[in-house]
Amino acid sequence: xxxxxxxxxxxxxxxxxxxxxxxxxxxxxxxxxxxxxxxxxxxxxxxxxxxxxxxxxxxxxxxxxxxxxxxxxxxxxxxxxxxxxxxxxxxxxxxxxxxxxxxxxxxxxxxxxxxxxxxxxxxxxxxxxxxxxxxxxxxxxxxx
Numbered sequence: 150x151x152x153x154x155x156x157x158x159x160x161x162x163x164x165x166x167x168x169x170x171x172x173x174x175x176x177x178x179x180x181x182x183x184x185x186x187x188x189x190x191x192x193x194x195x196x197x198x199x200x201x202x203x204x205x206x207x208x209x210x211x212x213x214x215x216x217x218x219x220x221x222x223x224x225x226x227x228x229x230x231x232x233x234x235x236x237x238x239x240x241x242x243x244x245x246x247x248x249x250x251x252x253x254x255x256x257x258x259x260x261x262x263x264x265x266x267x268x269x270x271x272x273x274x275x276x277x278x279x280x281x282x283x284x285x286x287x288x289x290x291x292x293x
Contacts, residue, residue: 167288174267174271175189177267177270178263178267181260181263181266181267182263184259185256185259186230187230187232190213190215190219190223191223191226191227191232192260192263194209194213194223194227195232195253195256195257195260197209197212197213198233198247198249198253199249199254199257202248202249203246203247203248204246204247205238205244205245205246205247206220206221206224206244206247209247214289214293224247227253231250231252231253232249232250232252232253232256233248233250233253234247234248234250235247
């Protein structure tokens with residue numbers, strides 16, 4: 150028999166396995182990232198910078214689905230750790246540009262094995278992984 154409270158059951162929530170799965174995956178990353186001296190959020194920020202070479206704070210917040218309240222202290226910590234440099238844009242003083250330092254660039258080589266190690270702990274076929282990726286971005290885009 151159905152209850153008017155069925156929608157409030159944990160088993161009815163799509164958000165819960167997404168949340169719990171994300172937490173578990175980040176936990177699996179932690180030992181590898183600890184070796185590099187970085188957090189998961191710093192890691193994904195570095196990924197964007199490794200790919201783009203330079204990005205504004207706004208571009209980083211957009212790419213990582215983060216707000217400036219999260220991004221600003223993260224970038225300060227990364228700058229203090231010598232991973233990035235920040236400077237105001239010459240075109241627009243309100244815009245802050247982020248670039249990698251030599252230390253931040255060097256971490257790319259050290260992080261190269263992480264994706265391979267993570268694939269070992271996520272038991273999905275390439276087709277399943279591709280479909281999950283597509284569906285997760287569909288969720289992200291629809292909730293924007």
